[in-house]
Amino acid sequence: MENWRVPELDKAALTTALAAHLASGNAGDDPYLSAKRSLPTSMTELVRAYAKVRPALAAGQRLLDWGCRHAALSALVRAEFGERVELHGCDVCPAGDYAAFHARCGLSYMRLDHPWRLHYPDAHFDAVIAGGTLEHVPNDGASLTELWRVLKPGGALLITHLPNAGSWTEFVSRRRFPAQAHRRRYGQRAFRHRLLHYGFETIAGGHHQLAPSSLPAAWQHGWLQRVVAVAQPLNALENIWPLSRLSATLWCVARKREGF
Known part of the structure; x- marks a missing residue:
């Protein structure tokens, strides 16, 4: 494992930048985006991830x-690194x-027309970030193969919001x-082995989010939203066993390897 340390970030400034980003476009009939806009805890959670x-x-x-999607993670990258x-x-x-949203964070967008094929050259990217994506694709193995192809040797695959097999919210x-x-849904140890099978060596990872940051539409009442806000400090326990086994999601960083 690499020496992994989360640097000190100005999380308040990033949360403000994310709120501005989410307010910059029309949510239309997208209930997911509307929910992210309505609860400050959702934005705080994304910055933590x-x-x-x-x-x-x-x-x-x-x-x-x-x-x-609406490029929320890209907005955080742009807010921190600029041009x-x-x-x-x-x-x-x-x-x-x-x-x-894409224009606001200076993201060059490509629409995918295949269940897993990516129309980018081999070894093109230094890093790929995937927030809540892998669990939705038709074939996660084929997608991991494509991500391996488009990453440079040693390039990083950053995964957040991967559904945890033992999640109480699931x-x-x-x-x-x-x-x-x-x-x-995925177990942490099994997922590390799966990544190895597709050429990725995990260098850091853990559990994320014991307390939910948003609510289903049917439960979006004022008092329940206040309960969600009050419960957020519980997330400090998200990597303490055995509570970690109940966390909502997993995160990991893995690097492309061409041999082990």
């Missing part, structure tokens, strides 16, 4: 935001759906809101 994978980023990199990074993003959404969702539950 970004801080965990941030040490793999550096000025001068060419970065791909894989499954970028010192080259940002690209891809997703299945039509280019016009989130164009205002347990509730499967029983009360099955349409919002993830069918594909």
